[in-house]
Every structure is written in C-alpha cells, then in structure tokens.
Amino acid sequence: MTDFISYVLRGIPFGCVFALVAIGLVLTYKTSGVFNLAFGAQAYVSAAVYYDTHVRHKWPILPAFALAVIVVGPLVGLILDRVVFRFMRTAPHVARLVAALGLLVAIPQLVNLWFGQSPSFGVEGIWPSSQGSNFAVYHFGDYALNGDQVATLIATAVVVIGLSVLFRFSDIGLRMRAVVESSRMTELSGINAGRVGTFAWMLSSLVAGLAGVLLAPLFAQVNANNFTILIVAAIAAAAFGRLTSIPLTLLGGILLGIAQGLLGGYLPPASVLAQGLRPSLPFIALFALLIFWPAVRSRREVTDPLAGVDPPPPGLASLTRGRGLTWATRILAVVVATGAVAFVMGSNYWLLLGTQAVILSTIFLSVVVITGMAGQISLCQATFAGIGAFTTAQLVSEYHTSVLLTILAGAVLAAIVGGLLAVPVLRLGGIYLALATFAFALMFESILIPLDWVGGGAAPIKVPRPTIGPVDFANNRSFFFLCLAVLAVVSVLVIFVRGGTTGRFLDALRGSETAAQAIGINPARARIIAMALSAGIAGLGGGLLATQSGLAQPADYNSFLGLYWVVLVVTLGSRTVEGGIQAGIGFIVVDELLKRIGVNSSWEPILFGLGAITYARHPEGILEFQKRKAMAFVQRHLDRMSGKSQPADQLAGAGDGGAVAPATTPSSERVGAD
Amino acid sequence: MALLEARSISKRFAGITALDDVTLDVEAGEPVGLIGPNGAGKTTFFNCLLGMLRPDGGRVVFAGRDITRLPVYKRARLGFGRTFQRIELFAGMSVRDHLLVAERSHRGTGALWKDMLNLGRPKPDEIAQADATLELLGLLDHADKPIETLSLGRGRLVEVGRALMTEPKLLLLDEPSSGLDRTETDELVITLQTVQRERGTAILLVEHDVEMVQSFVSRLYVLDFGTLIASGTTAEVLGDATVRKAYLGEYV
Numbered sequence: 001m002t003d004f005i006s007y008v009l010r011g012i013p014f015g016c017v018f019a020l021v022a023i024g025l026v027l028t029y030k031t032s033g034v035f036n037l038a039f040g041a042q043a044y045v046s047a048a049v050y051y052d053t054h055v056r057h058k059w060p061i062l063p064a065f066a067l068a069v070i071v072v073g074p075l076v077g078l079i080l081d082r083v084v085f086r087f088m089r090t091a092p093h094v095a096r097l098v099a100a101l102g103l104l105v106a107i108p109q110l111v112n113l114w115f116g117q118s119p120s121f122g123v124e125g126i127w128p129s130s131q132g133s134n135f136a137v138y139h140f141g142d143y144a145l146n147g148d149q150v151a152t153l154i155a156t157a158v159v160v161i162g163l164s165v166l167f168r169f170s171d172i173g174l175r176m177r178a179v180v181e182s183s184r185m186t187e188l189s190g191i192n193a194g195r196v197g198t199f200a201w202m203l204s205s206l207v208a209g210l211a212g213v214l215l216a217p218l219f220a221q222v223n224a225n226n227f228t229i230l231i232v233a234a235i236a237a238a239a240f241g242r243l244t245s246i247p248l249t250l251l252g253g254i255l256l257g258i259a260q261g262l263l264g265g266y267l268p269p270a271s272v273l274a275q276g277l278r279p280s281l282p283f284i285a286l287f288a289l290l291i292f293w294p295a296v297r298s299r300r301e302v303t304d305p306l307a308g309v310d311p312p313p314p315g316l317a318s319l320t321r322g323r324g325l326t327w328a329t330r331i332l333a334v335v336v337a338t339g340a341v342a343f344v345m346g347s348n349y350w351l352l353l354g355t356q357a358v359i360l361s362t363i364f365l366s367v368v369v370i371t372g373m374a375g376q377i378s379l380c381q382a383t384f385a386g387i388g389a390f391t392t393a394q395l396v397s398e399y400h401t402s403v404l405l406t407i408l409a410g411a412v413l414a415a416i417v418g419g420l421l422a423v424p425v426l427r428l429g430g431i432y433l434a435l436a437t438f439a440f441a442l443m444f445e446s447i448l449i450p451l452d453w454v455g456g457g458a459a460p461i462k463v464p465r466p467t468i469g470p471v472d473f474a475n476n477r478s479f480f481f482l483c484l485a486v487l488a489v490v491s492v493l494v495i496f497v498r499g500g501t502t503g504r505f506l507d508a509l510r511g512s513e514t515a516a517q518a519i520g521i522n523p524a525r526a527r528i529i530a531m532a533l534s535a536g537i538a539g540l541g542g543g544l545l546a547t548q549s550g551l552a553q554p555a556d557y558n559s560f561l562g563l564y565w566v567v568l569v570v571t572l573g574s575r576t577v578e579g580g581i582q583a584g585i586g587f588i589v590v591d592e593l594l595k596r597i598g599v600n601s602s603w604e605p606i607l608f609g610l611g612a613i614t615y616a617r618h619p620e621g622i623l624e625f626q627k628r629k630a631m632a633f634v635q636r637h638l639d640r641m642s643g644k645s646q647p648a649d650q651l652a653g654a655g656d657g658g659a660v661a662p663a664t665t666p667s668s669e670r671v672g673a674d
Numbered sequence: 675m676a677l678l679e680a681r682s683i684s685k686r687f688a689g690i691t692a693l694d695d696v697t698l699d700v701e702a703g704e705p706v707g708l709i710g711p712n713g714a715g716k717t718t719f720f721n722c723l724l725g726m727l728r729p730d731g732g733r734v735v736f737a738g739r740d741i742t743r744l745p746v747y748k749r750a751r752l753g754f755g756r757t758f759q760r761i762e763l764f765a766g767m768s769v770r771d772h773l774l775v776a777e778r779s780h781r782g783t784g785a786l787w788k789d790m791l792n793l794g795r796p797k798p799d800e801i802a803q804a805d806a807t808l809e810l811l812g813l814l815d816h817a818d819k820p821i822e823t824l825s826l827g828r829g830r831l832v833e834v835g836r837a838l839m840t841e842p843k844l845l846l847l848d849e850p851s852s853g854l855d856r857t858e859t860d861e862l863v864i865t866l867q868t869v870q871r872e873r874g875t876a877i878l879l880v881e882h883d884v885e886m887v888q889s890f891v892s893r894l895y896v897l898d899f900g901t902l903i904a905s906g907t908t909a910e911v912l913g914d915a916t917v918r919k920a921y922l923g924e925y926v
Contacts, residue, residue: 493790500794502786504775511764515833518724518762519776519840520750529786 007265008258013149015257016156017215018282019250021230022237023159024207029243031176031200034085034096035431038103040231042080042205043212044224045107046073048115050213065213073209074202081201086194088616089183095616097377097431098570104231105567106609108224109602148217155214159207160250167246176200228560232442233282235435239289256285280446283439290436291424325635344480351476353588355548358483361584362490363541364569365577370534371566372574373498374527375510376426377434379562380441384535385542386557387414387444390454392543393461393552403466407543411536418535422528441559449554460551473547483544490537491577502529564605571611573621582623677702677737677876678844683722684731685715692718693729694900700844705870705877707887707908710897716880717759719897720848723878724756725749737843751780755842755875757833759849763821770817772832773804776839804839810872811835811865827858831865838869844876845869851883859883863890888912 021039028036036042050068053059059067080103088096145153167173175196178186183193215230233256240252260281344354363385370378388410395406425436449455465474466482473479497503505526508516513523546552572586573579590604611622618625676699685693693715700706710716721727723734725746734742741749750756764772774796788794796804808814811831816824824832830850837845847866851859863886870877881887887894887908894911896904904917911917 496792496794497786497789500789500792501778502789502794504771504778507767507771508764508775511767512762515758515762515764515836517746518750518754518756518758519836520747520779521775522747533786 003265004262007261009145009261010265011258011261012254013145013152013257014218014260015254016152017211017218017253018230018233018237018256019253020156020159020207020211020214021234022241022249022253023163023246024204024211025231025234025238026241026243026246026249027163027200027204027207029238031179031204032081032085032089032197033093034088034100035093035243036204037097037100037231037434038080038107039204039208039234040227040229041104041107041111041224042073042076042208043215043230044227045076045111045212046209047212047216047227048111051216052115068213069206069209073206075205076209077201077203077205078198080205081198084613085201086197089193089197091616093431094375094377095619097434098567098615099613101377101379101434101563102567102571102609102612102615104228104609105564105612106606108228109605109609112224113600113602113606148214152214152218155210156250159210160246163246172196172199225560229282229442232286232439235439236282236286236289239286239293239435256282259285280443283443283446286439287436287443290432290439325631325638329631341484345477348476351480353592355476355480355483356545357585357588358480358487359541359544359548359584360587361581362483362487362544363538364565364580364583365487365490365494366534366536366538366541367566367569367583368574368577368580369494369497369530369537371570372576372579373503373506374530374534375506376527376530377431377437377566378531378534379434379438379566380421380444380559381534381538381565382557382559382562383441383444384414384418384538385545386449386554387417387535388539388542389463389546389552389557390449390456390461391539392546393456393463394453396463397461403464403547404468407466407540407547410543411540414539414542415532415536418538419528419532421535422531423524426524426527426531438559438563441562445554445559455554456552460553463546463550463552465547465550479548483548486540486544487581490540491581494537494577494580497533502526506530564608567605567612568608569621570615571608571621571623573624575620576624579621579624582621586623675738676700677704678723678878679735680719680723680732681735682732683719683729683734685718685722685727685729692900693722695732696897696900696902697732698895698902698905700876700878702843703870703874703876704893705879705891707879707881707891707894708897709881709884709887709894712882713899714897715900716882716897717848718900720846720880724754724846750840753841753843754846755837755840755844756846757830757837757848757850759852761826761829761833761853763829763832765822766820768818768820769813769824769832770801770804770808772821772836773807773839774800776836777804780840807835807838810838810868826853827862830854830862834866834869838873838875842875844878847877847879847881849881849883850879851881851886859886866890884912 021043025036025039028034028039046068049072050064053067054061054064084099084103085096088099167177175186175191176199178189178191179193179196179200183197186193186196212227215226234253237249237252237256240255241247241249263281340354344350363381366381366384367378370376370381388407391410391413392403392406395401395409396403401409421437421440422433425433465472465479467473471478473482505516505521508519508521509523509526517523542557545556549556568587569580569583572583587604590607591601594601594603614622620628678698678700680696680698683693683696684691696715696719698706698708698719708716708719718727722729725741725744725748729742732742733740736749736752736754739752741752744752764775767775777800778796805814805817808817811834813828813831813835816828821829821832834845834847834850850862850866854862866877867890869875877891879887879891891908893906894904894908895902896911896914896917904911904914906914
C-alpha cells in the first residue's frame, strides 16, 4: 500500500504540469478559438530563458523567474497575437491549425539559435533551498516530496483557482467568453475585441511560461522535444475537459500523471512494455479518448453568428492563360526539367541529392492529396512512409522477396493502415484528425519501431537495391531514373484522381459538408479514400527512401518530420502536383544553399515554419501564389502586345478571391520533375 | 400511398417541445406548402425529415420505406433534394461544377480505380445534361463563373439546379424567399413552377412568405407552437379562422 501511494504521489507533480499546459490550451481555445499546438514551444521559450539566466549566468531565483515567466511569457503571447493570430479570428480552423503548426516547428529552432542545440542538464527548479531545489526533501509521514514537486503543486493550485475566479467573477472574464463566441458581435456592443484577445493570449502564454519553468527540472534537462511531446499529454487532458472545462482538465492531467507514476512503479523497468508503454501513455490516452469517448465527439465547433458577413475564404489565384503561354510554359518546363536532370547526372554528390528530392517529391504528393485535396491535416505522413520502409526492409530480409514488389507491398500496407486509422478518426472532423494522427505518429515511434519485427531493434535493417531483368538499380544513375518514373506515375495518378469523381467530391466537401451530404456524398467514405490514397503514396515514397539509403533507419521517419513535411508543403504549394514537387526540390535545395553560404541549418525549418503562417491568405502556398501572379502578368502583357482587348483574367483580380476556371486547371500541371 | 409520409413526428429540446405529433403527406409530383410564424418548429420539422435531427417519436416513410434512422446522404440518394435557408454552395467551384458533382454523386460511380485510369472526368453527355438544367434555370450564361461572383438569388437557383441533378422525387425548399426581394421571389416562383411542371418533381415548400406560398402550392399545412393547426387546400386553410388568428393576425 505504501508503494502504491508513493507511486501515486510521484505521478501527481507530472500530472500537475500536464494539467497546467492543458489549462493553457483550453484557455487559448476558449478565448481565441485557436487550438495552439505551439503551446509547448512557448513553454520551451520560458524554460530556456530561466535556465540561461539562473544556471548559466547565476542569477538568483526570483529575478530569473520574473524575467522568464512574468516578462518573457506574456511577451511571447503578445507577439503571437499581434503578428499572427489577431488576423486569423475569422479564418477557418484548418488555417489556424496550420499557423500554430508552423510556429511549433519554427519557435524551438529560433530559441536553439540563441540557446544552443545540446540538451542542458542540471536544471534548477524555483524552490528556494541552499542545497538546490532537487535536494530539498520534505517528509509527510512515510512519504516524501522534493522542492520542485511542492512548487509545482502550489503553482497549479494558484493558477486553477485564479483562472476560475477570473472567468466566473470578473469583467474581463466575461468579455473573453463573449469574444470567442463572436468577436464582431462583442465589438458591436462597444468592447475592443482585439484588446481582449491580446490579454487572453498574454495570460495563456504566462501559464505556458510557468509550466515550462516548472517542467524543466522534472525532466532533468531543457530539451525542445520534451516540450513538443508534452503537448500530447496536455491535449489528452484538455480532451478530458472537452476543451472547455478547467476543473475537468485539471482532473484529466492529474489522472494521466498518476497513471504514468503507477506504470513506472509496477512494471519491471527493463521490460519492453515499461520502456515503450510508459512514455507513450499520453498518446494512448489521447487516442482512446478521441475514439471512444462520445462526449468529445458530440462537441460542436463554435460558429460565429455573424459568420455570414465574412468574405468567402480566398480561392486559388486564378490562372487563365492563352494557348501560346500554356505551350511556352510546358516547353520551358521540359527544358528546365531536362537541364536539371543533366545537371544532376553531372556529379555523384548532386545525383544523391537529386534522387532524394525526387523521392521526397513523391512523398509530398501524399500531403497534396490529404491536405490540398481533402482539406484535412494529417501529421503522420512520415509514419506512413516509415511503414512503407519497414515493410520493405522486413520482407526483403526475411523472405528475400523482389525489392520492387516489397516496396509496393509497403505502399499497400501503409494505405490499409491509413484507411483503418481514418475510419474512427474522420468522424471527428476539424482539428481532431490532426491530433489523433500526431498521437498515432508518436505511439508508432515509441512502441512499434523498437520492436524487432518492425524497426529491427538495435540495428537498422539493410535494404538492397532492386533489379529488373538485366537492369541493376544498384547503379545510382539508373536508380535516379527509376525514382523519376515512380514520381511521374504518381503525379499522373494524383492529377487523374483530382479531376475525377473523388477529387470533385473532396472539392465539394471542402466547400460545404452540409451541402455535399444533401446531394448524396458520403463524407466519411470520400475522406477515407483520400487518407488511404495519401498513406499509400507516402508508403511508396518511404520504401524508395529506404532503398536509396540502403537502410530502413527510424530517424528518417520520426514524428517530428511528419509535422515538418506538412508545414513545408503547405508553404510551397499544397494544392497542386506542381506544388508538391516544388516542395521536394525546395527542401533539398534550400538546405544545400544554406550549407553553402554558411548559415545555420536551423534557418530552414524557421523559414518554412513562418511561411506556413501565410496559409490563411494563400491556401495554395506562397510560392505557387507568386508564380500564378507572375503568369497572369505575362499573360496580360502578351494580350496587350497582340492587341486583344478582352482581358485574359476575366475571373477578376488574380488571387483576390477568384477561382480556378476548370478548363485551365489541368494545364497548370506539369508532370515529372521541374 | 403518398410519396412522403411523416407520421406523428415529435422532437423535444431540453424540456421544450419543438414538435408535437406532426403528421404530413406529400403526394408524388405535388407542390405542398408548410407555413407557420417564426419559432413554430418549421425548420426543426424540416431537419427531422432530412435526417439532420433525429425525431424523438414518429416515423418518416419515403416511397414506402421507413427512413427515420437513415443518414442525410442516404436520404439524398433515395430522392431527396434540398435547398438551404442560409445558402450553402461549394466555395471555389464554378456553377457548372456544382451541377456536375451532384450528377456524379447521383449516379454513384465514384470508384477510385476508375479515377486513376482517368475515367472519372465528366463525359460530354453529362455536361450536356448539366447545361440543360442550367438552361431551364436561366443560368447558362453564368455556367463558367466562379460561384462567389453570383448574387444571392442566382445562388439559390444554383442550389435548385444542384438538387435537380440528383433527379429528386421530392424537392425540399427551406424558406427560398429569405433574403430575396419581391421581384427575385416572383422570378423564383416562376422558375420553380416550370421545374415542377417539366420534371414532375414533388415540392415541399417551407415558408413564412404567405403570398409566395399562395401562388405556388395546391395544399398547405400550418404549424404553430410545434403542433399542426390546419391542413387542406390553400384556399380552405387561408380562410380558416384559427389560422388567421394564430398566424396571419390582423394584417390580412
């Protein structure tokens, strides 16, 4: 019994931190409608500041705490609100989610530029004690808590009571509740909704900072990944509170902490279960909650009563061009593609990079399908690629099957997993697909990959190159052409599907789900097909990637990449096949460019992460948008030269809400490499 | 046997009885109206028919089949077409695309492998059919325009056209006159009458604009506080003293 209680006690401080972060999430969601995935990153900022001042520069606890939590915390919130989210109050949920995702990718990298990449040990808590907070132990009968744990308990109690009082009894609390219902309605009654929103962001960011500083000593190091993963535990707790109730969220967080403490106490420490299950408990909890708890599902997303006055969401920049220009761009595309292939063939170094770019382009087409076509955010594309890679590796090493066949088998298996995952999750809709896929990615990574029959245990499994008859793809050049051929086939498939029935159904669902159902479209079926197709493409690419490097390495398919890929593709163009290919090439080229000019490679995720914020304005991606604008400009110029009077862009204002004319969409595609 | 039979539909929201034992029939090819003051339960009833809400009691029978528990999209496939009070169109699609996607959904040929072999593109006869419907609605000139550039009145016609492409047996119109001025409403009525005559579609019109209903339907139901207070031919119902008191009040 004593053991039991001490395990429970050990879990409670962790639970309190989960709860703090979750309460911050709920607070942001309640007051700004943004499901802030970047919340963990905000916590990391404060933790890094506290560590830097207190441990590295030997500041006393109080000023370090004041700077990190009371100054930097709200400041981050202020900046995020002023620069990003105040412009998104009426943006669709997906756009807000993508912006948060971009920040989640960019913020930790920005902090690392200043703070350093290496994890920093020897973190001190905020509990004043002469021996250091970790060693100040307080005994309560048979049980003991250290200073950090006591500090966490106290801080959580203060935050929960303070926020409850604020929401229930204060004027600003009432205003915050009104703003989330409808910021415009609130403004009509004479309240500055912008200021209320800013206050809410600063408040929630303060909570994030507090959680960050409290959490660092519990993990014994300051490391960005801990904070990213922390968000999953917090989401599980927040889901328990149905994203609205602060007391229930607190309870959810504490229960999660206790469960983790108990697992840690009772499972033999060396077993696979203990090593995989304990850290992945939050993911499992979140997954189970989303799928089996009806209360989460029945919750409706807040709809603004004044939504009718919104302008329609921006369409794709319109693209109308004459036959001449279409042919000119096609010829240009062929010339550029041939040139690129010739250049890549020139050196072994570039051949390697070129092959990588082509394979990544294939994988990124999976994001085009699920995000660009179906309008859903899936954060486990890297996991699907991993499924493809590990299936390939296992089949080849166990059964010596032909490599090309095993790559296809990997793609099929990934498609099946994707479809099965979509069945329970897609009914949830909105932000939940993103959450559940992220939980799935982390679960896969921590439970399945370490297993022998999946990731191959300690050493990654070798994968040979395929052969077809006399052609041996061990030669890097012929392998490059194989990848190019796969990319071409997948591109054509995606273009066909988009122009066909499935693509039209998905377009309709993106436009209005209610109306799509009213004409007999089954939303779940259409989205499950999209998810399976997307997972299959990712699996195919993953198999190729393993074949290229010769190894199925878990690090190539980690969950963070799944986040990063989405951000990257959304920035460079998620609506078209061309956009996916741009993303594949951009990923490699930007990295290489940064290396050549000697800039820290963290700038790449920062660049794309911040780029993703523009998704709300340019859902086709900024690069794609600029390209279309340029194209429209050239077309106008051509028309003027040829003396034609009718303007080519009769769809009014390229980019400002015009839509793609159906007849011209196919011509905007280029098949194969750019 | 009527095409649509709603039998003793009841719906309660947290203690408030929104619908109490409402029974309504629509015969094949017949235009029927359902009127009532604001808050009478018209939209709730409408949503129960369409499957957006599940009634607490009663049954909905369509063409002899009990559809009370069927999801929205399956009802649509059985032959329900509808328009929305607050217009619901597919952002980013052209007018013709709205009709094509509906036609595609109706034929139910959505196999992925067909798409992958490029067999999923609209065929000339499908486009011709969509254009015929657009012509009927007077929208052919706007076929290639993005939906965002259309006025509310035309948008509602697109909704009608989209519904028609699924070859509905019954067209449910939810307050089609809302947001339209008198001229636009009159034009809509003329178009709907043409549609009803040429396609033989039964229509259930939910409205509060009595003038519009009067000029269009042959039978009328009146809902007040969740109960049916009158039904019969249009002239009978509008002459009924209870109806005049409950709904039309002093302004007739």
